[in-house]
Amino acid sequence: MAAPDGRVVSRPQRLGQGSGQGPKGSGACLHPLDSLEQKETQEQTSGQLVMLRKAQEFFQTCDAEGKGFIARKDMQRLHKELPLSLEELEDVFDALDADGNGYLTPQEFTTGFSHFFFSQNNPSQEDAGEQVAQRHEEKVYLSRGDEDLGDMGEDEEAQFRMLMDRLGAQKVLEDESDVKQLWLQLKKEEPHLLSNFEDFLTRIISQLQEAHEEKNELECALKRKIAAYDEEIQHLYEEMEQQIKSEKEQFLLKDTERFQARSQELEQKLLCKEQELEQLTQKQKRLEGQCTALHHDKHETKAENTKLKLTNQELARELERTSWELQDAQQQLESLQQEACKLHQEKEMEVYRVTESLQREKAGLLKQLDFLSSQSEEEEEVFGIPRRSSLGLSGYPLTEEEPGTGEPGPGGPYPRPLRRIISVEEDPLPQLLDGGFEQPLSKCSEEEEVSDQGVQGQIPEAPPLKLTPTSPRGQPVGKEALCKEESSPSAPDRLFKIVFVGNSAVGKTSFLRRFCEDRFSPGMAATVGIDYRVKTLNVDNSQVALQLWDTAGQERYRCITQQFFRKADGVIVMYDLTDKQSFLSVRRWLSSVEEAVGDRVPVLLLGNKLDNEKEREVPRGLGEQLATENNLIFYECSAYSGHNTKESLLHLARFLKEQEDTVREDTIQVGHPAKKKSCCG
Ligand SMILES: Nc1nc2c(ncn2[C@@H]2O[C@H](COP(=O)(O)OP(=O)(O)OP(=O)(O)O)[C@@H](O)[C@H]2O)c(=O)[nH]1
Numbered sequence: 001m002a003a004p005d006g007r008v009v010s011r012p013q014r015l016g017q018g019s020g021q022g023p024k025g026s027g028a029c030l031h032p033l034d035s036l037e038q039k040e041t042q043e044q045t046s047g048q049l050v051m052l053r054k055a056q057e058f059f060q061t062c063d064a065e066g067k068g069f070i071a072r073k074d075m076q077r078l079h080k081e082l083p084l085s086l087e088e089l090e091d092v093f094d095a096l097d098a099d100g101n102g103y104l105t106p107q108e109f110t111t112g113f114s115h116f117f118f119s120q121n122n123p124s125q126e127d128a129g130e131q132v133a134q135r136h137e138e139k140v141y142l143s144r145g146d147e148d149l150g151d152m153g154e155d156e157e158a159q160f161r162m163l164m165d166r167l168g169a170q171k172v173l174e175d176e177s178d179v180k181q182l183w184l185q186l187k188k189e190e191p192h193l194l195s196n197f198e199d200f201l202t203r204i205i206s207q208l209q210e211a212h213e214e215k216n217e218l219e220c221a222l223k224r225k226i227a228a229y230d231e232e233i234q235h236l237y238e239e240m241e242q243q244i245k246s247e248k249e250q251f252l253l254k255d256t257e258r259f260q261a262r263s264q265e266l267e268q269k270l271l272c273k274e275q276e277l278e279q280l281t282q283k284q285k286r287l288e289g290q291c292t293a294l295h296h297d298k299h300e301t302k303a304e305n306t307k308l309k310l311t312n313q314e315l316a317r318e319l320e321r322t323s324w325e326l327q328d329a330q331q332q333l334e335s336l337q338q339e340a341c342k343l344h345q346e347k348e349m350e351v352y353r354v355t356e357s358l359q360r361e362k363a364g365l366l367k368q369l370d371f372l373s374s375q376s377e378e379e380e381e382v383f384g385i386p387r388r389s390s391l392g393l394s395g396y397p398l399t400e401e402e403p404g405t406g407e408p409g410p411g412g413p414y415p416r417p418l419r420r421i422i423s424v425e426e427d428p429l430p431q432l433l434d435g436g437f438e439q440p441l442s443k444c445s446e447e448e449e450v451s452d453q454g455v456q457g458q459i460p461e462a463p464p465l466k467l468t469p470t471s472p473r474g475q476p477v478g479k480e481a482l483c484k485e486e487s488s489p490s491a492p493d494r495l496f497k498i499v500f501v502g503n504s505a506v507g508k509t510s511f512l513r514r515f516c517e518d519r520f521s522p523g524m525a526a527t528v529g530i531d532y533r534v535k536t537l538n539v540d541n542s543q544v545a546l547q548l549w550d551t552a553g554q555e556r557y558r559c560i561t562q563q564f565f566r567k568a569d570g571v572i573v574m575y576d577l578t579d580k581q582s583f584l585s586v587r588r589w590l591s592s593v594e595e596a597v598g599d600r601v602p603v604l605l606l607g608n609k610l611d612n613e614k615e616r617e618v619p620r621g622l623g624e625q626l627a628t629e630n631n632l633i634f635y636e637c638s639a640y641s642g643h644n645t646k647e648s649l650l651h652l653a654r655f656l657k658e659q660e661d662t663v664r665e666d667t668i669q670v671g672h673p674a675k676k677k678s679c680c681g
């Protein structure tokens with residue numbers, strides 16, 4: 001507490017109950033006084049107790065603010081209420097302030113009063129209290145120099161005390177001195193007013209008492225209120241604390257829950273991350289494994305590549321070597337082919353030589369012919385073959401008609417031969433090939449032979465031949481017909497064998513005669529067995545000899561005909577366009593050809609007797625269609641008029657020549673097999 005002089009003073013414990021304590025606080029202050037009282041009980045009377053109470057009351061008056069001590073200022077405030085000057089009050093304060101610290105504690109105050117009282121008086125024990133108060137008051141009033149009070153008699157004093165007791169003024173009046181002075185003054189000067197004054201005092205005091213009680217009641221109510229308020233505050237405080245506590249707990253709980261959830265979540269995440277990590281590790285391991293494998297593979301591949309490169313180099317070397325060898329082989333092949341070509345040509349020449357030798361036999365045979373002619377009549381009966389034509393074999397002229405006329409020759413009809421076996425004709429070619437041939441070509445004539453000694457011209461009485469009667473290709477030779485060629489300037493470059501087939505009487509023999517001799521003989525006898533002619537053509541500036549094999553169309557010779565297909569270079573199938581049946585047979589002929597040689601050889605389809613348009617039974621379209629279907633060369637011709645005879649054979653010869661050229665080229669070009677060329681068109 002800040003003292004007026006600025007010093008800090010600790011307030012006495014007993015008085016520190018607060019200013020709000022009021023009288024209760026003052027009561028507590030009595031404790032030290034109690035001990036004092038106990039000490040003084042033996043030596044002082046009950047008046048002392050009164051004095052102490054007075055001192056206490058006076059202290060409270062001075063300490064209006066309830067500080068628990070009295071400052072010099074508090075004392076000076078009494079100046080208006082007490083009949084003392086400021087100086088006098090100062091003196092009183094100094095006297096009471098035993099330790100001189102500038103303020104008075106209740107103990108100092110009371111002790112001061114006691115000293116003052118006991119040093120001045122020695123009152124009786126009965127009214128000690130009143131004596132103390134009175135002495136004190138007297139001292140105060142004495143300082144004012146009031147001598148009248150000192151004159152007041154003991155009676156008056158007793159009277160006044162009785163009056164005060166009666167009124168109970170002690171309880172309400174703090175200071176009776178003024179009242180006492182006034183009462184004494186009235187009693188002395190205006191005694192008749194005394195009763196009025198007393199009444200007035202009575203009323204005043206009773207009012208004061210009432211006010212006092214009321215004040216006490218209010219104080220009590222206030223205390224109760226304060227207590228209730230305190231209680232309420234306490235309650236509220238407790239409630240608040242409880243609430244805070246619960247909220248705190250809740251918060252903690254929530255916090256814990258949140259923390260737990262968070263930690264669980266984090267744990268979960270951690271677990272996930274760990275798994276991911278594990279997976280990644282595994283993946284990495286796997287990739288590492290793959291990497292290693294790939295690395296290994298790479299090495300292996302490298303090694304293999306090196307190996308392959310080496311192999312490649314080796315192969316390249318080998319290829320080079322092989323290509324060299326191949327070139328060698330090709331060169332060899334070429335030379336071989338050239339040799340083969342030479343051989344072929346030689347063979348061809350040989351054929352002609354054979355033809356020549358046969359030619360030499362002619363003379364002998366002619367002699368035999370003369371000899372045999374005498375027996376012809378008999379033989380006709382034995383071997384005669386009926387001819388479907390009106391002439392038949394019997395009607396067949398032994399002497400040919402003159403070339404180009406188509407009419408019987410001037411020699412008149414010979415006795416009819418049973419069949420034609422050999423018809424030897426001379427061809428200029430042998431002479432060209434070998435200049436040693438004696439007979440001139442112009443003398444060549446055709447004669448009919450009447451011998452029936454087999455289809456291969458085997459004549460029993462024939463003289464032994466110098467040369468073999470078979471052709472160089474090992475095939476039977478029937479009749480050698482060397483067609484008269486229009487003055488061929490050089491030896492043939494190549495030779496092709498062509499087999500002529502078709503039903504009987506379609507005109508095969510007539511066609512060949514027309515082609516070779518440019519003649520037509522009506523009433524030609526049916527061919528027996530097989531016959532052949534040779535004719536050289538100029539095809540694109542090269543001499544091509546055609547060996548034309550004329551077969552018998554009659555059914556009985558089919559097996560012989562079949563043999564000839566095998567070595568044929570080309571085939572001619574003929575039908576008679578005035579004979580439907582002959583056309584229908586074409587398919588059968590074609591299949592025979594195919595059976596023997598496949599589709600290797602070109603086929604020329606000829607529809608003969610175009611001159612006899614009136615009796616046509618096979619339309620041209622049918623023939624064309626058949627040719628297209630079977631990839632054939634097709635012509636309609638006439639042996640009678642010579643129409644298309646040469647053209648058709650030239651076509652075939654050209655085709656054969658070109659085919660052979662192609663084959664040769666292909667053979668030279670190794671690795672490119674020859675293909676069969678389409679012959680039609
Ligand atoms: N109008 C006409 N008649 C022909 C023609 N060609 C042949 N002839 C006649 O038809 C008949 C048969 O002629 P050949 O030449 O013997 O018939 P082929 O096909 O040789 O008969 P085979 O030898 O039995 O197979 C003869 O009477 C010929 O005169 C022709 O172009 N026109």
Ligand SMILES: [Ca+2]
Nearest residue numbers: 097101103104
């Ligand atoms: Ca003091």
Ligand SMILES: [Mg+2]
Nearest residue numbers: 508509526527
């Ligand atoms: Mg014939």
